[in-house]
Amino acid sequence: MVVKDIIDILEGEVICEGNLDAEIKTACGSDMMSDVLAFVKDQSVLLTGLVNPQVVRTAEMMDMACIVFVRGKMPDQGIIDLAEQRDITLIKTRYRMFTACGKLYEGGLSGGTAV
Amino acid sequence: MSNIHLHYEVSGEDFTRAGEASGSVKKRLKALGYNTDAIRRVAIAMYEAEINMVIHAEGGFVDVDIFPDHVEVLLSDKGPGIPDVEKAMQEGFSTAPDNVRNLGFGAGMGLPNIKKYTDDMRIETEIGKGTDLYLTVKVKEA
Numbered sequence: 001m002v003v004k005d006i007i008d009i010l011e012g013e014v015i016c017e018g019n020l021d022a023e024i025k026t027a028c029g030s031d032m033m034s035d036v037l038a039f040v041k042d043q044s045v046l047l048t049g050l051v052n053p054q055v056v057r058t059a060e061m062m063d064m065a066c067i068v069f070v071r072g073k074m075p076d077q078g079i080i081d082l083a084e085q086r087d088i089t090l091i092k093t094r095y096r097m098f099t100a101c102g103k104l105y106e107g108g109l110s111g112g113t114a115v
Numbered sequence: 116m117s118n119i120h121l122h123y124e125v126s127g128e129d130f131t132r133a134g135e136a137s138g139s140v141k142k143r144l145k146a147l148g149y150n151t152d153a154i155r156r157v158a159i160a161m162y163e164a165e166i167n168m169v170i171h172a173e174g175g176f177v178d179v180d181i182f183p184d185h186v187e188v189l190l191s192d193k194g195p196g197i198p199d200v201e202k203a204m205q206e207g208f209s210t211a212p213d214n215v216r217n218l219g220f221g222a223g224m225g226l227p228n229i230k231k232y233t234d235d236m237r238i239e240t241e242i243g244k245g246t247d248l249y250l251t252v253k254v255k256e257a
């Protein structure tokens with residue numbers, strides 16, 4: 001799966017465009033950033049209901065190519081600028097966390113290895 | 116080859132800027148050609164510690180020394196100190212108030228994550244004086 005497919009599956013709106021052809025192998029959904037930072041997975045996407053700059057910084061440290069904001073949440077310009085500088089794609093979807101994760105799972109993404 | 120030394124001041128006032136230092140170190144290591152896994156471990160450990168400095172202390176400074184085979188980081192703050200380090204190291208232990216939780220932190224995973232991603236971690240802390248956190252990450256060949 002690539003970032004473009006995620007946009008399609010989640011009927012998402014692109015808020016900041018990074019590399020839309022970047023490959024995505026796993027996904028992670030959480031509002032607690034240290035939970036996200038606990039497990040390094042290669043080429044993953046972060047789904048979150050949290051909207052602040054630390055979401056982008058967390059993705060940066062993890063080398064994530066894409067962040068999905070669920071429930072139609074809209075990041076402010078400061079967050080968008082931060083993502084733009086780091087070449088991270090920001091997507092907004094109207095789906096809630098559970099549904100968004102379910103749709104991506106159905107589409108073939110996994111959560112990576114279990115703990 | 117002599118090591119590269121980097122120094123950062125971390126503001127305790129500005130939560131949105133927390134992580135600037137970690138991001139900058141990550142960029143520098145990338146430019147120097149260090150391997151991805153090592154860079155990510157340094158970045159994540161340092162980021163967790165930088166966030167802790169901002170949410171639990173009142174900011175401080177970071178010293179980074181980059182050697183060919185390892186990276187050393189010292190994060191020093193003049194915050195309240197950690198009363199029980201053993202307890203603080205446990206997964207899920209957090210004293211973070213609700214407003215910090217609403218910012219996405221306070222899961223009590225930061226220090227355990229730091230331990231996991233570093234090869235060595237040492238905490239020197241004194242109540243009312245502050246906390247010094249020493250981290251070492253070894254670097255394998257690129």
Ligand SMILES: Nc1ncnc2c1ncn2[C@@H]1O[C@H](COP(=O)(O)OP(=O)(O)OP(=O)(O)O)[C@@H](O)[C@H]1O
Nearest residue numbers: 034167171203209210211220221222223224225226
């Ligand atoms: N620099 C510090 N100064 C004072 N207390 C600290 C410092 N760093 C950590 N602590 C204490 O140790 C506890 C555990 O820290 P840890 O980073 O593991 O979790 P957290 O910061 O509360 O949540 P998370 O890291 O998951 O967002 C903190 O809640 C806090 O009480």
Ligand SMILES: [Mg+2]
Nearest residue numbers: 163167225226
């Ligand atoms: Mg923490």
